[in-house]
Amino acid sequence: MGKADEKQKPKPKKLTQKEQSERFRQTARELECDESGDALERAFAKIVSPKMPKEEQQSWPPRRS
Numbered sequence: 515m516g517k518a519d520e521k522q523k524p525k526p527k528k529l530t531q532k533e534q535s536e537r538f539r540q541t542a543r544e545l546e547c548d549e550s551g552d553a554l555e556r557a558f559a560k561i562v563s564p565k566m567p568k569e570e571q572q573s574w575p576p577r578r579s
Contacts, residue, residue, distance in 0.1 A: 529537065542549065
């Protein structure tokens, strides 16, 4: 009826940083992800605008008259 009647699921074991990192890498391998970072760089370049020269950054955004 209430929460007291329900079986409680055991809490998952808290992973150490090293265990979590290894688990992440293993999952990435299973999913055949690119480990070199090249795919990330290509995707990042598509969504991030290129850096502007300092002169243009100081006047960005353009002011409306």
